[in-house]
Amino acid sequence: xxxxxxxxxxxxxxxxxxxxxxxxITSLHNGSRIExxxxxxxxxALGLRxxxxxxxxxxxxxxxxxxxxxxxxxCAALRRLAILAxxxxxxxxxxxxxxxxxxxxxxxxxxxxxxxxMARHFVRLLARAGFTTxxxxxxxxxxAWALARHACVQMTICPPGEQAQALADLPTSALRIxxxxxxxxxxxxxxxxxxxxxxxxxxxxxxFGAATVLRIDQALGRIPEPLDPVIPPQAITASQRFxxxxxxxxxxxxxxxxxxxxxxxxxxxxxxxxxxxECIADRVDGVPQRIRIGLARPSRDPAHLLRLLKRRIEDxxxxxxxxxxxxxxxRAAPLGPQPLDERLDEEAPPDIATLVDTLATRIGMRRMWRxxxxxxxxxxxxxxxxxxxxxxERGGARPKIxxxxxxxxxxxxxxxxxxWPKPARLLRRPERLDHVIAELPDHAPRRFTWRGQPHRVxxxxxxxxxxGEWWKRPAEAxxxxxxxxxxxxxxxxxxxxxxxxxxxxxxGDLSWYLHGxxx
Numbered sequence: 001x002x003x004x005x006x007x008x009x010x011x012x013x014x015x016x017x018x019x020x021x022x023x024x025i026t027s028l029h030n031g032s033r034i035e036x037x038x039x040x041x042x043x044x045a046l047g048l049r050x051x052x053x054x055x056x057x058x059x060x061x062x063x064x065x066x067x068x069x070x071x072x073x074x075c076a077a078l079r080r081l082a083i084l085a086x087x088x089x090x091x092x093x094x095x096x097x098x099x100x101x102x103x104x105x106x107x108x109x110x111x112x113x114x115x116x117x118m119a120r121h122f123v124r125l126l127a128r129a130g131f132t133t134x135x136x137x138x139x140x141x142x143x144a145w146a147l148a149r150h151a152c153v154q155m156t157i158c159p160p161g162e163q164a165q166a167l168a169d170l171p172t173s174a175l176r177i178x179x180x181x182x183x184x185x186x187x188x189x190x191x192x193x194x195x196x197x198x199x200x201x202x203x204x205x206x207x208f209g210a211a212t213v214l215r216i217d218q219a220l221g222r223i224p225e226p227l228d229p230v231i232p233p234q235a236i237t238a239s240q241r242f243x244x245x246x247x248x249x250x251x252x253x254x255x256x257x258x259x260x261x262x263x264x265x266x267x268x269x270x271x272x273x274x275x276x277x278e279c280i281a282d283r284v285d286g287v288p289q290r291i292r293i294g295l296a297r298p299s300r301d302p303a304h305l306l307r308l309l310k311r312r313i314e315d316x317x318x319x320x321x322x323x324x325x326x327x328x329x330x331r332a333a334p335l336g337p338q339p340l341d342e343r344l345d346e347e348a349p350p351d352i353a354t355l356v357d358t359l360a361t362r363i364g365m366r367r368m369w370r371x372x373x374x375x376x377x378x379x380x381x382x383x384x385x386x387x388x389x390x391x392x393e394r395g396g397a398r399p400k401i402x403x404x405x406x407x408x409x410x411x412x413x414x415x416x417x418x419x420w421p422k423p424a425r426l427l428r429r430p431e432r433l434d435h436v437i438a439e440l441p442d443h444a445p446r447r448f449t450w451r452g453q454p455h456r457v458x459x460x461x462x463x464x465x466x467x468g469e470w471w472k473r474p475a476e477a478x479x480x481x482x483x484x485x486x487x488x489x490x491x492x493x494x495x496x497x498x499x500x501x502x503x504x505x506x507x508g509d510l511s512w513y514l515h516g517x518x519x
Contacts, residue, residue, distance in 0.1 A: 022042075022064065022065045023039075023042045023046060023048070023063070023064050023065065024039070024040040024065045025037075025039045025040070025043050025048060025054075025057060025064060025065070025066055025067075026039075026066075026068065026069035027054050027066055027067070027068055027069060028068075028069040028071070033053060034053065034054045034055070035050070035052065035053060036050050036052045036054060037069035037071070041132070043057075043061070043064070047060060047061075048060070048061065054066065074098060074099075078095065078099070078101070079095065081101065082094075082095060082101055082230045083230055083232045083233075085101060086229070086231075086232050087232055089103060089108060089112070089118070090103040090105060091108075091229075092227060094229050096145060100145070100148070100149075102141050102144070102145075102227055105118065115137045116137075116155075116157050119137055119155050120155065122135050123135060123154060123155060133154070134148045134151070135148060135154070135155045136148035136151065136155070136156040136157075136158065137156070137157050137158060138158040138163050138166070139160055139163055139221050140218060140219055140220070140221045140225060141225045141227065142176065142215060142219030142220075143158060143163035143166065143221075145174075145176065146167055146170050146174035146175065146176075146193070146219060147166060147167070147170075149174065150174040161221075163219065163221060164194075164197065164220050167193045167197075167219060167220075168193060168194030170193050171192060171193070172186075172190065172192065172193060172196055174193060175193060175196075175212070175215040175216060175219055177208075177212050177215050178211070178212075181208050181212055184208070193216075193219075196212075197220065233270075235329065236263065236266045236267060236270065236272070236328075236329040236332070237263075237327060237329070238260075238266065238327045239259070239324060239325065239326035239327070240255055240258065240259055240324065240325055240326075241323065242322070242323060242324065244321075245284050245321020246321060247321045247322065248318070249313050249314070252313055252318075252325070253310055253313060255325050256279070256309050256310070256313075256325070257306060259325065259327050260302045260305050260327070261302045263300075263302075263305070263327050263329070264301070264302040264305070267300040267332070268300060270332075271335065271336065272300070272329075272333065272335055273295075273297075273298025273299050273300050273332060273333055273334070273335030274295060274298065274299060274300060274305070274329050274331075274332050275294065275295050275297075275331040276292070276293075276294050276295070276329075276330040276331035277292070277293050277295075277305065277309075277327060277328070278290060278291070278293075278327070278328045278330050279291040279292075279293075279312075279326070279327050279328075280325070280326050280328065281316055281318075281322045281324075281325050282322065282323045282326075283319045283320070283321065283322055284321045284322070284323055285319055287319065289315075289316045289317060289322070291309060291312045291313075291315060291316065292330075293305075293308045293312065293360075294357075294365055295308075295353075295357050295360075296353050296356040296357055296365065296388060296389045298332065298333040298334070298335045299335070299357075300335060304357070308358070308361055311361050311362075312361060352389070353389060356368065356388050356389060365388075369385040369386065369387070369388060370386050370388050371383050371384070371385065372384055372385075372386045376469065377466055377467065377469055378466065379422065379426060379466075379515060379516075380426070380428070380515075422516065423493075423494075423495045423515075423517055423518045424516075424517070424518060424519060425516055425517045426495075427514070427515055427516060427517075430497070430513035430515045431450065431451070431513060431514050432511060432513055433445075433449060433450055433496065433513060433514055434448070434450075435448065435449040435454070438498070438512070440502040440503075440510075441501060441503050442463055442502065443460075444457060444461075444462055444463075444484040444486055444496070445457055445460075445484070445486065445496065448496070448514075450494075455488040455492075456488055456489045457486045457488055458487055458489050459486065459487040460484050460486045460487070461484065461486075462482065462484035462485060463482035463498075464482070464484075465480060465501070466480070466481045467480055467481075468480070478504075478506045479499070480499070480500055480501045480507040480508055481497045481499060481508070482497060482498045482500075482501065482502070483495060483496070483497040483515070484496050484497070484498075492517070492519075493519060494514055494516070494518070495514070495515050495516035495517070495518065496512060496513065496514055496515065497512070497513055497515055498510060498512050498513075499511050499512075499513070
């Protein structure tokens with residue numbers, strides 16, 4: 001006698017997002033034909049269906065919002081949702097095609113207030129994410145699948161043992177049988193599941209095959225339908241408990257040397273590299289000691305990981321002793337083969353990831369960055385901060401054939417004119433100067449006050465005129481800056497500028513600012 005089927009299954013069907021300003025469809029290439037992959041409710045109301053040619057849809061409805069479909073991304077998102085469901089609501093969650101999930105609610109529905117309340121929770125949860133959902137709860141997966149996709153209500157709760165009555169009026173396509181079998185059944189006058197279930201099994205098997213009868217028995221609960229559940233990834237850890245508490249730095253270092261190689265083997269088996277690692281030392285008094293390290297690039301090098309952990313052993317306070325030490329991978333990323341340079345005779349750039357990790361354990365990753373030049377005439381916009389390990393930019397994209405820029409054979413200009421060197425320290429924002437004495441229109445200041453300190457200028461060079469970027473911001477069409485390099489009586493050199501050309505008021509208000517410091 002076969003085992004009884006599970007008591008409940010739920011299947012949801014996410015459709016297109018709501019509140020679209022125009023009928024939305026997604027397109028997918030099917031050989032040389034471009035078809036509709038999905039359509040929003042507004043598009044379906046206009047007669048657009050999946051599988052229809054996009055050219056026909058354009059001719060039928062004007063003003064369509066057509067976007068390319070992303071089946072791989074949809075499957076990945078559905079799998080992430082399945083893993084979330086397996087961790088929160090049910091231990092058995094299986095994928096149902098590309099737009100649904102099976103959840104085994106046996107023994108878990110009462111934890112969430114019953115099947116109906118749990119189903120309403122699913123509907124509200126996905127509605128907040130912008131999805132329209134259909135949920136059905138039944139004794140068998142086949143019945144839940146049919147009710148979720150072919151019932152005319154958003155939520156269906158089928159009482160135990162009544163799936164035959166609930167499926168009787170549904171079309172035969174709700175049994176997940178072949179389209180050819182459905183078409184043949186319609187030609188014979190069999191349009192609903194109740195008519196098909198009442199027929200003798202022998203003629204059905206001879207005419208339509210055993211798969212059709214199998215689907216009927218699975219939906220009615222006569223034959224169990226196994227599921228292929230998703231398995232949530234397990235956290236990678238390495239731990240060690242001690243018979244006697246340890247309390248010395250040498251003992252902690254020894255056991256870290258034993259645990260890190262085990263962790264590296266586990267990471268290699270999963271094809272991952274650690275990005276954030278936490279070491280937890282459980283003390284006798286119940287106060288855990290934690291060491292957290294982050295890596296700029298995924299790694300599973302035992303020597304490198306052990307080196308970073310050893311630098312933080314001094315932060316551990318053993319107290320009366322440590323009972324156990326565990327290494328937990330808090331964040332990981334796929335780590336596969338590393339690409340090689342295009343030419344083997346070129347010198348490879350130095351790998352500073354190890355240095356970055358070492359410095360990050362001391363000062364933190366947020367205090368390190370790399371400057372990147374940006375094409376801009378305004379000094380404060382000509383450099384931006386980027387991540388420490390951002391790869392160097394390769395040559396620009398290949399220009400088009402009709403690009404007139406290819407006619408320019410001159411070498412690329414230096415970002416800053418070599419005759420006008422820039423200061424070693426550029427202030428984040430120019431700071432306004434007070435009590436400035438200067439002769440207009442083209443002379444440097446004789447005196448100025450910066451941060452409350454007066455300065456007397458003994459040498460000056462300039463001006464270097466910089467115009468506003470009118471092609472980016474119309475408000476800068478008339479803006480002008482005149483920069484000067486000045487040296488005060490104490491030998492300090494500064495980079496100053498005046499707003500305006502000294503003649504026309506539209507170019508600036510003639511105020512002075514300090515923008516950088518030399519040396």
